Structure formats: structure tokens, C-alpha cells
Amino acid sequence: MRPDLEIVADLVPAGSRVLDLGCGPGDLLEALARRGCRGTGVEIDPDAFLATVCRGVAVLSLDLDTDLDAFAADSYDVVVLSQTLQTTRRPRTVLQQMGRIAPRAVMSVPNFAYWRHRSELVLSGRMPVSAELPYPWYQTPNIHLSTLPDTQALVEEVGLAVERRLLLDERHQPLRGRLAPNLRAARAVYVLGRRA
Amino acid sequence: MVVCHALTGDAHAAGHHGDEGRRGWWDNIIGPGRPLDTDRFYVVCANLLGGCQGSTGPSSTDPATGRPYGLSFPLLSVADFVATHRRLVRHLGIERLHAVVGGSLGGMQALSWALTAPDEVETAVVVAASSRLSAQNIAFSAVAREAIMRDPDFADGTYLETGRSPDTGLAVARMMAHITYLSEAAMTAKFGRRFQGSDTPRFGFGVDFQVESYLRHQGESFLSRFDALSYLYLSRALDYYDPFGEPDAHARLARMAAAGTRALVLSFDSDWRFDTSHSLRIARRLEHAGVPVTFREVASDFGHDSFLLPVPEYHAIVAAFLGAPALAGGQGR
Numbered sequence: 001m002r003p004d005l006e007i008v009a010d011l012v013p014a015g016s017r018v019l020d021l022g023c024g025p026g027d028l029l030e031a032l033a034r035r036g037c038r039g040t041g042v043e044i045d046p047d048a049f050l051a052t053v054c055r056g057v058a059v060l061s062l063d064l065d066t067d068l069d070a071f072a073a074d075s076y077d078v079v080v081l082s083q084t085l086q087t088t089r090r091p092r093t094v095l096q097q098m099g100r101i102a103p104r105a106v107m108s109v110p111n112f113a114y115w116r117h118r119s120e121l122v123l124s125g126r127m128p129v130s131a132e133l134p135y136p137w138y139q140t141p142n143i144h145l146s147t148l149p150d151t152q153a154l155v156e157e158v159g160l161a162v163e164r165r166l167l168l169d170e171r172h173q174p175l176r177g178r179l180a181p182n183l184r185a186a187r188a189v190y191v192l193g194r195r196a
Numbered sequence: 197m198v199v200c201h202a203l204t205g206d207a208h209a210a211g212h213h214g215d216e217g218r219r220g221w222w223d224n225i226i227g228p229g230r231p232l233d234t235d236r237f238y239v240v241c242a243n244l245l246g247g248c249q250g251s252t253g254p255s256s257t258d259p260a261t262g263r264p265y266g267l268s269f270p271l272l273s274v275a276d277f278v279a280t281h282r283r284l285v286r287h288l289g290i291e292r293l294h295a296v297v298g299g300s301l302g303g304m305q306a307l308s309w310a311l312t313a314p315d316e317v318e319t320a321v322v323v324a325a326s327s328r329l330s331a332q333n334i335a336f337s338a339v340a341r342e343a344i345m346r347d348p349d350f351a352d353g354t355y356l357e358t359g360r361s362p363d364t365g366l367a368v369a370r371m372m373a374h375i376t377y378l379s380e381a382a383m384t385a386k387f388g389r390r391f392q393g394s395d396t397p398r399f400g401f402g403v404d405f406q407v408e409s410y411l412r413h414q415g416e417s418f419l420s421r422f423d424a425l426s427y428l429y430l431s432r433a434l435d436y437y438d439p440f441g442e443p444d445a446h447a448r449l450a451r452m453a454a455a456g457t458r459a460l461v462l463s464f465d466s467d468w469r470f471d472t473s474h475s476l477r478i479a480r481r482l483e484h485a486g487v488p489v490t491f492r493e494v495a496s497d498f499g500h501d502s503f504l505l506p507v508p509e510y511h512a513i514v515a516a517f518l519g520a521p522a523l524a525g526g527q528g529r
Contacts, residue, residue, distance in 0.1 A: 040488070049492060050512055056520035058458065058488040060479060070476070072484040 001027045003172035004108055007189055008082050011106045011164075012037060016077040019101060021064055021094075022084035026052030033057070040076075065089045068097035076102040083187075085109050085151075087141045096158045098192070105160070105192040113147035113182045116170075131170055132186050148182045155192060164191035197232065197518075198281065199241040200298030200305040202503075203373075203430050204422055206249040209241035210234075224506040231515035237294060245280045246272045246430055248423035255356055255423050266425065267353035272433050274301075278309045282316070292316055295518055299323040299503030300470070301434055307459075307478065308439055311448040314455035321460045321514060324467055324503040326474035327481065328438045333469070336376055337431050340369035344424045353425060366424045367415030374414045379466035379499030383407060440481050449485035458488045460517045462503075462510060465493050469500035490517060 001009075005028045012018055014035045020028055023041030025048045032039055041059035043049045052059040062070055065088055079102040081094070086109060088094045098105045110132045111117075117128040127137040135142065146154070155162055167175040167185035175184055199209050199222065210226035212219050226232040226239055243251040246269075254269035285293065296306040296317050303325025310320035326333070344350055347365030355361050378386075387407040391397055403409050439445060459482050463475035472493045479491035494510045496502040502510065 040483075046509060050509075050516055053490055053513055053516040054520055058490050060483070060490065061492040067476070070480045070483050075484070075486070 001031060004082060004168070004187070004189070005031075007166060007168070007172065008080055008106050008108060009035075011166075011189065011191055012078050012080070017075075017102075018078050018080060019071060019076040020080045020082075021068075021098070022081060022087075023052055023057075023059060024048045026055045026057045026059065028080065028082070029057045030055045064094050068094070068101065071097075071101045073100050074103065077104065078102055079105045081105065081107045083108055083110070086144050086146065088144065091144050091146075092154060092158060095154060095160065099158060099160050099194055103194055104163075106189065107192060108187060108189040109146065109151055110142070110187045111148050111182065111185045112145040112150075114186045115183045116186075118183070148185060148188055151188070151190070155190070156195070159195050160192045161195040162190050163193045165189070197237050197239055197295040197297060198285065198293055198309075199226065199232065199239060200277070200281070200296060200302035200309075201241060201244065202298070202300040202302045203434070204418070204427075205302070206247065207241050207243045208249075210239070221504065224504075225511060225514065231511045231518060232297060233515075233519070236519075240285070240288065240290075242281055242284055244277050244430065246276075246426060246433070248426040251280075253423070254353070254425035254429055264354075264356040266356070269425070269429065271436075272429050274304050274308045274433055274437050274439075275312065277305050277433070278312050281305075282309070282313060285316070293318065295319040295321055297321040297323075297514075297518075298325070300325055300500065301430070303503075304434070304437055304439075308437075310457050310459065311439055311445075311452055314448075314452040314457040317455075317457050319458045319460065319518065321462075321517065322475070322478060323462045323510075323514075324464055324470055324475070324500055325461075325478065326437075326470040327440050327478045328474075329435055330474075334435050336372065336469075337435055340373055340431060341428055343368040343372070344428060347424075350424065355424070361419075362424045363419050366422065366427060367412075367419060369427060370418040370422075371411045371415040374411060376469045377500045379468065379497060381466060381497045382499055382501075385497070386410075446485075449481070449487065452482075453486035456488070459490070460514070461489060461491045462513065463493045464496045464499070464502040464507075464510075466497050467500045467502060 009031050016037050018032055018037050018039040020041045023029055023043045026041050029039035029041050041052050041057055042062050043052055043059055044061050049061055079098045085091050116130055120128040133142055166189040167181050168187050169175055170186045205221050208220045210220040210223045228235045232239055243249045245251050246253045254265045258265045296309045298306040303322040306320045307322045310317045344362050344365035347362035349355055349360040350362040351358055390406045391404055392406050392409040398404050403412055461475050461479045463472040479489050482489040496507045498505050
């Protein structure tokens, strides 16, 4: 399983009903099933979809931007969105829908303000290509990049609150120290709740 | 597992009865090593009540009068198809099915079966189906039935006693329905604007384009295997089908969720007879009720008929779904 998914898995309470948006080949859901979770995936890629079906996991090919009405309000305990928000056309709508479907969300997003991205942009004057964002600008699925404060602002705008934030380096290890997170974090994993 | 046939299908789903060239209508998906793997599963397919391939229908003899039922035969619903086939399954000594599988009308029957008797059904495979026909769907059905019923030889449904039959009406009904089973891309690929038996047009009202010849052949060959009254009764069952609109729909959905019955719902992107919005509606209703549902729109150029064809992605998904292990922690919610 991808190292960032291990971190996500640890943030999902055992026995939860989990909806994994952009579930890939279903490895997170399969791992969570072993912890007594009941899960559904959403995946549009044909190979990843088929791999999820093979695992015996329920999975729907839906457009995150337009089809999340397929899920009823409060029908899950946790919605997971890992490395996917930045690929959606309407991130605001997706976040709103996540807040509707479950009281809690676990979301991981790359940080565009990470120092490597900044230095590449500043020094070479070109769009950054990195381990986090490995595609050239003209064929990247990452069309809505944000920084840590940008993500935080959108979360709050749609009526959600950051309950917990894990800052990770390029090797998916937790950052040490609290200094300059928006410069040092390659990505962040958020646990979101509804604002009281 | 039970295979449910579509509007004009029959119990001969796979294999052959001596003539290798006359294989069942779903031979490409049923068999050893195929998605409906007969090395692993015992597969049952039976004719629909109201059909004309052996089961009782409107052309059967009414024992009360000694004459064919005709239009005095009661209207049929998908629930009746489920009820009769459930009795068959019980008669065979089967208490629980691994799967009920069907495309188009067969998919509707699979869905209804799972909603009616979820404890008897582990999985329902619902392909290119609908839970509620649209006005456009019903309009096509209406024209097909008008073609049959306005044929003078239909004789208000008593044609079996006159020795004549509404062949013109039934053939026209089939021709029109057949258009809705194909996509425009498939028809373009198959016929284009080519002429039948000629490179140049003949300029007249006869059969000139290849597509006209094909449709006429479809209409004519249908006459030898189908009965006009059965066509009316079975197609009318589709029009009235609305399982999620029934008063006890919520209770049925709740029972299906409680039973843990899983559903696979598939559509094809070139199917305009029952386009993806129909399948998405089914998936949404099941998901909202807490039924574990797997859904995908499969890319295929062949329109509604795709469900009968060996589209690789489609068959791979069905095989994976039917062969997948039951997950320890359960799935869905």
C-alpha cells in the first residue's frame, strides 16, 4: 500500500463505514476491511476499477465533480479523499459533498508552496516537476493546486473545520518541529469535521 | 445462478442442441472459464411467463373455453416473472442463488428478484436495464404495439382462430425496436449509406440501402420465432415496471440491505435505449438504501445490444464480480 495510505488508514477508526473517493485499486478499503470497516470506493480508471471489483469491494465509477449525489447525507462515517482534490474541476463542490455525506473526512493534498516547488519556480522560472507533482504542466491531472493556507481557507469556507493536520515530507514522514510548515511540508493530511 | 432473458429471448441461453451453428443467445458469457463459469456454477435459464417458447402465454389455450386466451390473458408484470421463476428454483431444490443475472428486461427481473427475495439472492447483475422507462422508451413501445394491433389480421387478438396472423405489424414492430438496440455509430460502421447488391442507387421506394435490407430481414426472421400477442404482453410489462415507485419500495430496499445482497449495475456509453442515466438511477437508489452496489458505464460502440456481445471490459467486470471473494469486513455500509 502507498505510504500515504498507511497514514490515512491509521486515521480511520476501526469499524467505520468508509467511502473512498478515488480509491485506486482498492488497497486502502481492503486494508480497512481487515479492521472491521465496511467500505465503498469511487474510481473512474478502468484498471483500478476492475482491481477493486476483484477484491470484493463495492466500487462505483462516478464523476466526483457531478455525481456525488449518488450518496445519501450521513450515509458514511468517514469520507476519504487522498491525492485527489487537486484533480477535480470543482474542488469546492467536492468538499461540500464530503461534508454532507459523512461527519468526518480524511483528506491528503500536495502543498504547492513546498520549498522545492517555490525554488524551481523562482530559480528556473518553470512550472515545478517533482516527486509530489511529477507531470509537466500540459498533461498534469493536478489542475487545482493549493498551498496549506489556501486549503485551510476553502475547508472553512464550506463549513468544515480542520480537526487535525499531519504535515509530511517528500518521503511521507512526519515533519519534525513546527517551524514554517507551508515551506517545509510536501503534503498534508487533514482530518476534517463539521464546524459546530 | 439464474440467467434472466430479455424481451425476445428464451431459455436457450448457451450451448447447442446438436447444431453447432445454433448456439444460445448468451453463449459468449456462459460456459467453462467464461464470466458465468459453468465449471464453478450451475446456471439455470427458463422462458418467461407470457412468452411463446414453451411457457404459458396469451396464445396458450384457455382451459375454460378451449380457445386461445388472446387479449383475455391477464396483463403481466416483472413481479410475475420473478414469482414463476422463484417457484422453478424452489422446485429444483435451490434455496439460495449465488447470482441472478440479466440484461435489459432480464436485468429488470434480476433487480426485482433481489428486491423481492433478497435472502435467496447473494448477488444481482443488472446490465443495460432501467428501473423506470422514460416517456421516449414508452413512446417506442407504443408505436410497436400500434403496428401490431392496427394490423387487420390482428383481429382484436383472435388471430389464432382465424388462421391468419399480424405478420406486417409484428415485423414493423421488430424493425423499429431493432433500430433502438443499435447505436448510430454501429449502424454507420455496419451499413453506412451502401446500396444493397449494387454500387449505385436504383431510385425508388423498394429496398435500396443495405440498412433497409437488414431491417427487413430482421423483421421477417422474427416472425418465425415470435408471437405478436407475447410481444404485446412482455413489452407492456416493461412500460409499467417501476419497482422503486411501489408503496413498499423502502421496506424492500431495507430488506435487501439487511440481507447483504450485492448488486452490479452496468450500462454502455452508446446505449440510447436505456442510457447510463437509467443505470445510475438504479445504482443511486440502491446506494441510498445501503445496498452494496458496484456501478460502471462501459465503453462500447454497439448500443443497447452491447449486453449480448463479448465486450472485453464488460465481461472482465462480470467475471471479477461473480468470482470475487466475500470480503471479511463486509462491503458497502
